[in-house]
Amino acid sequence: MHSFFSSDNKNQRRKLNKENIVRLVFPSLSTGLGKVPIGEAVPVACNVIKEFLSKHKFNEHNNDDIGSVELILYDPDPNVLKAYETQLSQDIKETRLRLVNELFTDKMSFISGLESRKILEAIGPVLASEIKKAYSKPGIIIYVVSPNVSSTQSNPVIISESKKLLSDAYRSMFDAFLCIIRGEKYTPKGQEEKSKTESKEKPKSAFDVLMQGSRDSSSSTSKSSFGKKANKGFHWQNALLGYLENPEKYPDNEVYFYDNEFVIIWDKFPKAKKHFLVMPRRRINFIDELTSDDLQLIQTMKEKGEWVIERIKQEDPKLRFRMGFHTVPSMKQLHMHVISQDFISPTLKNKKHWNSFTTEFFKDPDEISKTLQENGKIHFDKDFYEELLKAPMKCHLCKKKMNTVPELREHLLKHWNNE
DNA sequence: GTTCTAGAAC
DNA sequence: GTTCTAGAAC
Numbered sequence: 098m099h100s101f102f103s104s105d106n107k108n109q110r111r112k113l114n115k116e117n118i119v120r121l122v123f124p125s126l127s128t129g130l131g132k133v134p135i136g137e138a139v140p141v142a143c144n145v146i147k148e149f150l151s152k153h154k155f156n157e158h159n160n161d162d163i164g165s166v167e168l169i170l171y172d173p174d175p176n177v178l179k180a181y182e183t184q185l186s187q188d189i190k191e192t193r194l195r196l197v198n199e200l201f202t203d204k205m206s207f208i209s210g211l212e213s214r215k216i217l218e219a220i221g222p223v224l225a226s227e228i229k230k231a232y233s234k235p236g237i238i239i240y241v242v243s244p245n246v247s248s249t250q251s252n253p254v255i256i257s258e259s260k261k262l263l264s265d266a267y268r269s270m271f272d273a274f275l276c277i278i279r280g281e282k283y284t285p286k287g288q289e290e291k292s293k294t295e296s297k298e299k300p301k302s303a304f305d306v307l308m309q310g311s312r313d314s315s316s317s318t319s320k321s322s323f324g325k326k327a328n329k330g331f332h333w334q335n336a337l338l339g340y341l342e343n344p345e346k347y348p349d350n351e352v353y354f355y356d357n358e359f360v361i362i363w364d365k366f367p368k369a370k371k372h373f374l375v376m377p378r379r380r381i382n383f384i385d386e387l388t389s390d391d392l393q394l395i396q397t398m399k400e401k402g403e404w405v406i407e408r409i410k411q412e413d414p415k416l417r418f419r420m421g422f423h424t425v426p427s428m429k430q431l432h433m434h435v436i437s438q439d440f441i442s443p444t445l446k447n448k449k450h451w452n453s454f455t456t457e458f459f460k461d462p463d464e465i466s467k468t469l470q471e472n473g474k475i476h477f478d479k480d481f482y483e484e485l486l487k488a489p490m491k492c493h494l495c496k497k498k499m500n501t502v503p504e505l506r507e508h509l510l511k512h513w514n515n516e
Numbered sequence: 517g518t519t520c521t522a523g524a525a526c
Numbered sequence: 527g528t529t530c531t532a533g534a535a536c
Binding site for chain 3: 501503
């Protein structure tokens with residue numbers, strides 16, 4: 098659960114009282130990728146919702162210090178909502194529960210495919226601004242993001258078990274909600290036991306391990322390289338190298354493809370809905386190391402890029418792509434970006450990000466090949482190209498000048514929605 | 517490369 | 527007062 102008011106201190110929370118409406122916005126759990134049949138999941142959800150509402154009748158007529166509460170259940174699937182409507186209409190008329198279909202769907206579309214942590218980081222500011230528009234008196238709104246289930250991860254559903262899990266999930270969500278609005282600390286049930294019995298270390302993503310500096314290509318046998326001292330030898334510039342050596346060790350959502358010669362990864366901080374890096378496995382730190390002998394390499398990278406684009410377009414034909422190289426890359430190992438042209442992404446955060454994909458800073462593979470053919474080498478003037486990154490931002494589609502990143506974001510969304 | 521935050525811009 | 531950027535730190 099993520100409260101985007103989470104930075105509020107307790108005093109501010111105390112100010113919360115009857116005149117405020119506290120809204121919990123939450124998804125229908127498990128009816129999407131969770132694949133629990135609607136007919137099974139919806140009654141379970143409704144029972145817990147009704148249980149919660151009847152237990153906590155804090156509205157304008159009572160003395161609870163919490164204020165009025167409204168539950169807002171959202172789901173993009175109209176069939177799911179219909180099922181809730183039907184289920185709930187059999188009982189009381191409950192004005193404190195609202196069913197919402199297109200809840201900020203457009204604005205939230207950028208989160209698809211992001212890992213949960215990134216969603217949490219990104220969603221708060223967007224949501225806050227949307228809610229300001231949607232409600233004149235927004236009060237406090239706590240928004241629950243649905244678990245980021247990968248379709249490849251879903252296992253067969255055992256109905257009897259999933260029902261129990263589901264009601265537990267809703268209950269703990271409501272418990273956490275109450276704790277947050279009361280300014281109390283929320284401790285998930287059974288957490289203490291767990292930490293005693295299973296002191297198992299949380300699995301880290303390969304990237305995180307890398308970023309912590311465990312990697313040292315010359316002494317991979319040394320276990321002590323996990324110590325603090327080894328961090329000295331690690332730099333973020335090397336973050337891509339691990340993928341080259343052991344692409345098989347990474348999950349599907351990090352490494353998209355590999356063979357003996359190439360590795361294609363999902364960019365860890367995508368600057369658009371779809372953003373990949375195509376890398377040769379042969380060690381080439383930077384583009385200026387290329388010679389005319391590498392024309393075939395560039396050609397093959399381009400073909401790999403086209404192959405990825407083809408596949409992704411089958412999933413979403415609306416996407417357009419470009420591929421290319423940064424003239425002054427930050428990270429070691431030659432990598433070609435394959436990036437969709439929506440540029441809708443919470444990790445596109447600043448002018449430098451924008452200009453690095455939409456100015457001459459970004460070079461087509463064909464242009465690289467051409468230069469290699471003509472000159473036998475590649476050289477990009479660092480000062481010149483870095484200066485391009487500081488230029489005023491312009492929309493890549495309509496050339497309109499963009500003054501701030503939020504303005505750019507909004508503008509890009511309009512293009513995406515064909516407005 | 518990202519994160520963090522001071523202070524500029526509004 | 528709040529939003530946003532830019533530069534230092536990592």
